[in-house]
Amino acid sequence: MAKPIVAVVGRPNVGKSTLFNKLIGQRLSIVENTPGVTRDRIYSECEWRDRKFMLVDTGGIEPASDDVILVQMRRQAQIAIDTADVTILVTDMKDGLTATDHEVASMLLKTGKPIILCVNKCDGVGEPPAEFYEFYNLGLGDPVQVSASHGHGTGDLLDLVYDYLPEEKEEEYGDDVIKVAVVGKPNVGKSSLVNKITGQERMIVSNIAGTTRDATDSTVENSYGKFVFIDTAGIRKKSKVLENIERYSVLRAHMAVDRSDVCVIVIDANVGFTEQDSKIAGYAHEQGKACIIAVNKWDAVENKTDKTMREMQADLERNFSFMSYAPFVFISAKTGQRLNKLYEMIVHVKKQNSIRIATGVLNDLLAYVTARVQPPSDKGKRLKIYYMTQPSTNPPTFVAFVNRADLFHFSYRRYIENQIRDSFGLEGTPVRFIVRERDKKDTK
Numbered sequence: 001m002a003k004p005i006v007a008v009v010g011r012p013n014v015g016k017s018t019l020f021n022k023l024i025g026q027r028l029s030i031v032e033n034t035p036g037v038t039r040d041r042i043y044s045e046c047e048w049r050d051r052k053f054m055l056v057d058t059g060g061i062e063p064a065s066d067d068v069i070l071v072q073m074r075r076q077a078q079i080a081i082d083t084a085d086v087t088i089l090v091t092d093m094k095d096g097l098t099a100t101d102h103e104v105a106s107m108l109l110k111t112g113k114p115i116i117l118c119v120n121k122c123d124g125v126g127e128p129p130a131e132f133y134e135f136y137n138l139g140l141g142d143p144v145q146v147s148a149s150h151g152h153g154t155g156d157l158l159d160l161v162y163d164y165l166p167e168e169k170e171e172e173y174g175d176d177v178i179k180v181a182v183v184g185k186p187n188v189g190k191s192s193l194v195n196k197i198t199g200q201e202r203m204i205v206s207n208i209a210g211t212t213r214d215a216t217d218s219t220v221e222n223s224y225g226k227f228v229f230i231d232t233a234g235i236r237k238k239s240k241v242l243e244n245i246e247r248y249s250v251l252r253a254h255m256a257v258d259r260s261d262v263c264v265i266v267i268d269a270n271v272g273f274t275e276q277d278s279k280i281a282g283y284a285h286e287q288g289k290a291c292i293i294a295v296n297k298w299d300a301v302e303n304k305t306d307k308t309m310r311e312m313q314a315d316l317e318r319n320f321s322f323m324s325y326a327p328f329v330f331i332s333a334k335t336g337q338r339l340n341k342l343y344e345m346i347v348h349v350k351k352q353n354s355i356r357i358a359t360g361v362l363n364d365l366l367a368y369v370t371a372r373v374q375p376p377s378d379k380g381k382r383l384k385i386y387y388m389t390q391p392s393t394n395p396p397t398f399v400a401f402v403n404r405a406d407l408f409h410f411s412y413r414r415y416i417e418n419q420i421r422d423s424f425g426l427e428g429t430p431v432r433f434i435v436r437e438r439d440k441k442d443t444k
Helices: 016-024 068-083 099-109 130-138 154-164 190-198 244-259 275-286 308-319 339-353 359-372 410-424
Strands: 005-009 042-048 051-057 086-092 115-120 177-184 216-222 225-231 262-268 290-296 328-330 385-392 397-402 432-437
Touching (some): 005 016, 016 051, 016 115, 016 154, 042 154, 086 099, 086 130, 099 115, 115 130, 177 190, 177 244, 177 275, 190 216, 190 262, 190 290, 244 275, 275 290, 290 308, 308 328, 328 339, 359 385, 359 410, 410 432
Parallel strands (some): 005 051, 005 086, 177 225, 177 262, 290 328, 397 432
Antiparallel strands (some): 385 397
């Protein structure tokens, strides 16, 4: 299910980025007392009272400015406002109510969406000063007094956000439908691929990178099963994202990955691997999604021999070594080459992502692999793995109960993971390990 979007907006230097960092619990936005430092929208997942949403930080809005950078920032903020479910308007207690605050409030009121008025830099405790009440003149209801730097009032603010979040809806697709996010850089043929699969021109296709602006769902049912293909805007490097609307497309692409069961990572056979491909794949990997790497435009590769495919796959396997579990398929969205193979892979990796291994079977394997290669030791203390269990799927997640977590080195964890994969498959899916130390009294 897509997460709601909450935008943090306001004029420059009112503390939006400080508030954003406080709400998400990390220093993600640059914080500096110079207006205009945050020139782009930065987004991160936020959770409050068991509801998750995407929090979007924006550059300061200067409605009347003709400055080129400020104009771009205003456009950025407008996109965030237009696409947000809830907007937090941040004002500054120390500066008081300004004409710009009135203009921004007017801009927000035109959207008809929920607005939360946040008066920042209320650093004192107790009753607010008399100047606080002038913010009622914005006509946005009761303001919330907050100190982003100290954290005062952020809980009350998040409670209001929670109250305004749209109701959670049941997934519109049944459990028998596989949701597939088609992701990749601009102009690698994602929309052409979805058009070929659906047999209709659902997306604009051109050689202009970034033609697809939003995520679009296409439902397909055939002999392989039921699918929903989510075509997304290409994910660019941040330094290359020049158009204001393109930046929001990156967020939508990431959210499409969040919604999906399987990610088809499309790369261009004529270009090969790029650093941006690894970033796109890395995001899908971090989210625990089943993944397939589809090498598109294979029909356009010139001077192919019987070794070309093997050589290219070997190169790609080295480049995608961090997700060595992902299978490759060489396709052509233009001709339909190997699309049947792609369907088969999608069904297969979805099943692998959902595999559950019985605890008894898992521990029989654990006893075998630890006897075969002894666990590491340090200063006479050897790692003991008492038992393992699999509490969840999508992706398969294993909990290992040990005597000392610091001895469970990455290399030994990788060894155990490889043995599990050799025994149970798990092709196309990442695997998660959680290591927990047992109390000494529990290990006797």
